[in-house]
Amino acid sequence: xxxxxxxxxxxxxxxxxxxxxxxxxxxxxxxxxxxxxxxxxxxxxxxxxxxxxxxxxxxxxxxxxxxxxxxxxxxxxxxxxxxxxxxxxxxxxxxxxxxxxxxxxxxxxxxxxxxxxxxxxxxxxxxxxxxxxxxxxxxxxxxxxxxxxxxxxxxxxxxxxxxxxxxxxxxxxxxxxxxxxxxxxxxxxxxxxxxxxxxxxxxxxxxxxxxxxxxxxxxxxxxxxxxxxxxxxxxxxxxxxxxxxxxxxxxxxxxxxxxxxxxxxxxxxxxxxxxxxxxxxxxxxxxxxxxxxxxxxxxxxxxxxxxxxxxxxxxxxxxxxxxxxxxxxxxxxxxxxxxxxxxxxxxxxxxxxxxxxxxxxxxxxxxxxxxxxxxxxxxxxxxxxxxxxxxxxxxxxxxxxxxxxxxxxxxxxxxxxxxxxxxxxxx
Amino acid sequence: xxxxxxxxxxxxxxxxxxxxxxxxxxxxxxxxxxxxxxxxxxxxxxxxxxxxxxxxxxxxxxxxxxxxxxxxxxxxxxxxxxxxxxxxxxxxxxxxxxxxxxxxxxxxxxxxxxxxxxxxxxxxxxxxxxxxxxxxxxxxxxxxxxxxxxxxxxxxxxxxxxxxxxxxxxxxxxxxxxxxxxxxxxxxxxxxxxxxxxxxxxxxxxxxxxxxxxxxxxxxxxxxxxxxxxxxxxxxxxxxxxxxxxxxxxxxxxxxxxxxxxxxxxxxxxxxxxxxxxxxxxxxxxxxxxxxxxxxxxxxxxxxxxxxxxxxxxxxxxxxxxxxxxxxxxxxxxxxxxxxxxxxxxxxxxxxxxxxxxxxxxxxxxxxxxxxxxxxxxxxxxxxxxxxxxxxxxxxxxxxxxxxxxxxxxxxxxxxxxxxxxxxxxx
Numbered sequence: 001x002x003x004x005x006x007x008x009x010x011x012x013x014x015x016x017x018x019x020x021x022x023x024x025x026x027x028x029x030x031x032x033x034x035x036x037x038x039x040x041x042x043x044x045x046x047x048x049x050x051x052x053x054x055x056x057x058x059x060x061x062x063x064x065x066x067x068x069x070x071x072x073x074x075x076x077x078x079x080x081x082x083x084x085x086x087x088x089x090x091x092x093x094x095x096x097x098x099x100x101x102x103x104x105x106x107x108x109x110x111x112x113x114x115x116x117x118x119x120x121x122x123x124x125x126x127x128x129x130x131x132x133x134x135x136x137x138x139x140x141x142x143x144x145x146x147x148x149x150x151x152x153x154x155x156x157x158x159x160x161x162x163x164x165x166x167x168x169x170x171x172x173x174x175x176x177x178x179x180x181x182x183x184x185x186x187x188x189x190x191x192x193x194x195x196x197x198x199x200x201x202x203x204x205x206x207x208x209x210x211x212x213x214x215x216x217x218x219x220x221x222x223x224x225x226x227x228x229x230x231x232x233x234x235x236x237x238x239x240x241x242x243x244x245x246x247x248x249x250x251x252x253x254x255x256x257x258x259x260x261x262x263x264x265x266x267x268x269x270x271x272x273x274x275x276x277x278x279x280x281x282x283x284x285x286x287x288x289x290x291x292x293x294x295x296x297x298x299x300x301x302x303x304x305x306x307x308x309x310x311x312x313x314x315x316x317x318x319x320x321x322x323x324x325x326x327x328x329x330x331x332x333x334x335x336x337x338x339x340x341x342x343x344x345x346x347x348x349x350x351x352x353x354x355x356x357x358x359x360x361x362x363x364x365x366x367x368x369x370x371x372x373x374x375x376x377x378x379x380x381x382x383x384x385x386x387x388x389x390x391x392x393x394x395x396x397x398x399x400x401x402x403x404x405x406x407x408x409x410x411x412x413x414x415x416x417x418x419x420x421x422x423x424x425x426x427x
Numbered sequence: 428x429x430x431x432x433x434x435x436x437x438x439x440x441x442x443x444x445x446x447x448x449x450x451x452x453x454x455x456x457x458x459x460x461x462x463x464x465x466x467x468x469x470x471x472x473x474x475x476x477x478x479x480x481x482x483x484x485x486x487x488x489x490x491x492x493x494x495x496x497x498x499x500x501x502x503x504x505x506x507x508x509x510x511x512x513x514x515x516x517x518x519x520x521x522x523x524x525x526x527x528x529x530x531x532x533x534x535x536x537x538x539x540x541x542x543x544x545x546x547x548x549x550x551x552x553x554x555x556x557x558x559x560x561x562x563x564x565x566x567x568x569x570x571x572x573x574x575x576x577x578x579x580x581x582x583x584x585x586x587x588x589x590x591x592x593x594x595x596x597x598x599x600x601x602x603x604x605x606x607x608x609x610x611x612x613x614x615x616x617x618x619x620x621x622x623x624x625x626x627x628x629x630x631x632x633x634x635x636x637x638x639x640x641x642x643x644x645x646x647x648x649x650x651x652x653x654x655x656x657x658x659x660x661x662x663x664x665x666x667x668x669x670x671x672x673x674x675x676x677x678x679x680x681x682x683x684x685x686x687x688x689x690x691x692x693x694x695x696x697x698x699x700x701x702x703x704x705x706x707x708x709x710x711x712x713x714x715x716x717x718x719x720x721x722x723x724x725x726x727x728x729x730x731x732x733x734x735x736x737x738x739x740x741x742x743x744x745x746x747x748x749x750x751x752x753x754x755x756x757x758x759x760x761x762x763x764x765x766x767x768x769x770x771x772x773x774x775x776x777x778x779x780x781x782x783x784x785x786x787x788x789x790x791x792x793x794x795x796x797x798x799x800x801x802x803x804x805x806x807x808x809x810x811x812x813x814x815x816x817x818x819x820x821x822x823x824x825x826x827x828x829x830x831x832x833x834x835x836x837x838x839x840x841x842x843x844x845x846x847x848x849x850x851x852x853x854x
Contacts, residue, residue, distance in 0.1 A: 026524060026527070027524050027525075027528075028524050029524065029525075030524070030525060030528075031525065055525075055528050055529065056524075056525050056528045057525035057528075058496075058523060058525040058526050059493075059496065059525065059526045059528070059529045059536060061492070061496055062492055062493045062496050062529065062535065062536065062539075063529065065488070065489055065492040065493075066486075066489045066492075066535065069485075069486065069488055069489050096485060097453060097454050097455050097456065097457070097483075098454075098456075098457060098458065098482075098483050098484035098485040098486065099485050099486045100453070101454075101457075101482050101483045101486070101730070102482065102486045102489065102490065102534060102535050102538075103534055104679070104707070104708075104730060105706075105708070106533045106534045106708070106732060107529060107530055107533045107534015107535050107536060107537065107732075108489065108493065108529050108534050108535035108536055109486060109489065109534060109535055110534065111529075112489075151682065152682055152683075152705060152706040152708075152709060152712070153682070154682045154683070154684060154685075155682060155683040155684055155712060155715070255578065255579055255580070255581045255582060256579075256581070256582040257581060257582055258581075278579060279531070279532075279579040279735050280531070281531075281532070281533070281579075281732070281733065281735040281736060281739075282579060282735055282738075282739065283711065283739060284710065284739045284742055284743060285579070285582060285739075288582070303528070303530075303531060305533060305534075305708070305732075306708065308706050308708040309708060311709075312708075312709065312710060312711045312712075315711055
């Protein structure tokens with residue numbers, strides 16, 4: 001029996017805008033930031049639950065305020081009751097009858113709920129002595145599904161279907177786990193592609209990422225100027241050769257008709273996907289774009305607000321690559337639902353990652369999926385950017401372009417807070 | 428030449444949960460609240476710009492924090508430059524390249540932006556000496572459209588189409604303005620319908636609202652228990668007679684298949700609409716429901732996050748009654764776009780209203796629409812609930828069930844802050 005004794009929050013902002021790393025058609029000068037929360041208990045194990053929301057600077061204070069407001073009432077609560085019944089924890093936040101007016105289930109409040117629920121799952125995994133990917137994979141299908149909320153999803157996926165899917169998914173799990181621990185999970189690199197980079201910087205990084213570091217896909221930002229895009233794509237394709245995959249990312253810069261026109265200039269480059277052609281809210285727009293640019297696949301998801309949007313993208317055939325994010329939705333329970341939905345519709349998931357812990361966090365879900373949901377690595381890969389890993393206790397390790405499976409207990413997001421402290425924002 | 432000298436915010440919470448006024452299938456115990464902002468300048472006129480976000484209690488502090496964080500940097504800014512170019516003000520907030528990560532354009536941050544932009548429009552209308560509905564109607568089509576952002580809308584509506592629409596809409600405007608000033612704009616009453624009310628309370632209020640106060644439509648909350656719903660609908664229909672319209676509101680309680688089953692029990696009651704059958708994020712779900720419950724119209728909008736969702740509902744035929752809200756989106760500019768979109772698709776708009784200033788605020792947009800967009804009252808009406816009007820300097824006046832046109836300069840939301848002060852929330 002132990003109780004929660006403290007909830008500490010941190011408004012961390014890294015001045016990345018000074019290097020133009022992270023610059024794209026919509027995000028000209030991001031300062032990679034983290035609204036970070038640590039939940040402490042009076043248990044003898046001394047373990048804390050950590051979680052965060054990734055932002056790109058301004059407004060990080062508002063997310064911290066939302067986390068504070070949500071998590072403060074946890075102080076004094078019984079830890080075991082909370083962790084043994086994560087569905088009740090979910091309901092307490094996601095279905096709070098007053099808080100849902102602030103969404104429902106979207107934006108600042110939903111991301112803040114995600115940080116708090118993630119911190120609880122982090123503590124649960126640490127107490128179980130397992131990395132989160134393994135905890136999720138080794139829960140029985142019934143146990144895992146009992147934590148999930150199918151509200152607004154049952155026209156696409158029911159709890160019984162989810163249990164069946166997870167039961168089937170367990171066949172061959174031990175073998176896949178061995179493969180994962182031996183070789184890791186494919187990553188791809190966005191390092192070369194920022195719009196702020198000159199051509200020669202772009203091509204030399206592209207070569208380094210693929211020839212030296214072993215990534216088998218790179219991604220370029222596009223959408224500011226068509227001629228620039230065509231020149232950069234030709235240069236990048238030449239630099240990486242025909243066998244490495246090449247994706248592009250427009251970061252929501254276009255309207256629907258403009259997206260169709262622009263992307264239809266890209267057919268010669270054998271693109272792996274076009275990412276975020278327009279607003280992530282536009283299901284019908286993405287469906288129209290996907291039809292009009294066939295066979296180039298549409299990808300999106302890093303700013304998709306919740307499982308209800310993912311459901312519709314899948315129902316409408318609005319993308320062929322689904323990109324989940326670790327800190328956009330309400331934590332592990334919603335991310336697991338996203339993977340189950342994707343598998344039901346036969347769509348591959350290639351998670352979004354990037355700065356300040358996104359790589360460390362999101363790989364757990366891809367690995368869980370490989371073990372017990374899709375059971376395959378085919379066409380799957382996790383984005384990778386080499387940013388702020390040094391501030392993490394167990395930073396992401398890439399070998400031959402593959403994410404190595406984390407083995408430390410927890411969700412992987414523990415920061416070296418003493419070291420990060422110089423980036424604490426003070427208004 | 429004047430500058431902004433202060434931005435003051437107020438976290439106001441009215442303890443409405445004690446009366447069950449406001450109770451429905453999802454919102455069991457709302458405490459009607461306002462995240463309120465007042466912007467002061469050093470101009471001789473002494474005018475302030477006021478705006479707010481309506482919430483139902485918990486989390487109101489987070490919205491206040493977001494408003495503070497957004498509006499504080501306005502102190503010291505030139506007022507005339509801001510008010511003369513509202514499109515730049517919009518871009519400054521809605522398209523801030525770092526802030527948009529917190530949405531984009533949804534949830535707490537978007538609502539907070541709405542409060543700040545609304546406060547600027549309030550000041551603009553006060554300086555012009557006109558109520559906001561009249562300011563909007565008397566701007567030239569070119570002027571008004573120049574303030575609007577068509578990003579992500581051009582597959583449905585272009586600026587040129589909007590200008591044409593507003594030009595055509597001006598025919599007969601003077602006559603309609605005279606009608607509006609003489610008789611007002613139709614309202615409807617939700618007072619009888621809260622789920623927490625006993626049958627006899629419901630029927631006696633229904634009679635009072637329609638026979639004494641002259642409302643020609645009432646609305647009941649449904650969705651908690653089908654037998655209760657059928658009994659209450661029969662009682663309500665008996666109380667109001669066949670000529671008064673009767674709508675129902677499920678407040679998002681159902682999944683799609685359940686909504687279809689449940690609503691198809693309602694065909695005998697000649698319903699004006701079924702409101703919020705499921706999640707407001709579910710365009711495809713609402714489209715499926717609308718097809719399956721025909722001819723009962725689907726209505727939704729009070730929690731619709733932005734113009735991109737409205738666009739899709741219209742494109743998909745997902746509702747037949749569009750309900751806008753005054754404080755959910757990014758202020759007057761986005762609400763005007765919503766009306767233009769509705770008119771393009773020939774769908775009627777019946778605004779959501781309720782407590783703490785929603786009635787005072789939203790009627791301006793309906794009246795603007797009547798003057799220069801749709802030009803009709805046919806099937807149009809504004810929700811009315813008699814809550815917290817006493818805290819407003821110019822409270823909504825209802826005569827024979829009609830909203831009387833506000834004549835005071837501004838957007839109508841000035842509160843008697845000295846009187847409301849006892850409801851200031853202090854954590």
